[in-house]
Amino acid sequence: ATGSGAPNPSAPNIAVARLGAERAAKVDALRNLLETVKGVRIDSETTVVNAMTQSDVIQSKVEGFVRGARVVDKKYLSDGSVEVVIEVPITGSFAEAVLPPVGGKQVPSTGSPVYTGLIIDTTGLELRPAMSPKVVDEDGREVYGSAYVTKEFAIEQGIVGYVKDIGTAKQNDRVTNNPVIIKGIKTEGRGNSNVVIRNSDANILRDTSKNLSFLSQCRVLFVVD
DSSP states (O other), X not given: OEEEEOOOTTOSSHHHHHHHHHHHHHHHHHHHHHHHHHTOBSSXXXXXXXXXXXXXXXXXXXXXXXXXXXXXXXXXXXXXXXXXXXXXXXXXXXXXXXXXXXXXXXXXXXXXXXXXXXEEEOTTSOOOOOSSOOEEOTTSOEEESGGGSOHHHHHXXXXXXXXXXXXXXXXXXXXXXXXXXXXXXXXXXXXXXXXEOOHHHHHHHHOTTSOOHHHHTTOEEEEOO
């Protein structure tokens, strides 16, 4: 998020005026960042602001997370004003604060790994990114989501990653060297954040003859427009 601050014309000198402008810029940036964070989609039905409204604990954690933002750029303009850019990671403490309960479902695994990750091509489906999307089959049965992942991986790297093209996805370390690639057929949910895949593709992911431990490690990428 970016914020800007103007110098106080009544400041005793230029240094004090600039310092005040920097402080004002950071306050503005923090305010803008909080608004951005509130709009982050947790899943296809819920945004962060919904979660904050429902829980004082989540609200406190999110506001504390935003206050810990890091300044990554600062510009001093000719009129004495200052622009500040701040950032926070969406993983780590933020993910821990807002993600729904994770884990609980065991993915059977036998033999040597066949696939090392999952790439779902959602181009053309107008998918909207979320922190905790689901993958379901044509009958609405969940294939992948927060229930299938390990908390450690979900917090540190997110339940899914988003990239812009298949080529980039194939080279991404998240899915390593032999990912299974599936084409999504439509989106689902109020926020259009869940992906529907064909039953035949869902069966590949449910095939107990393949070691699908990569699901619990969140080795999943969505290719988006």
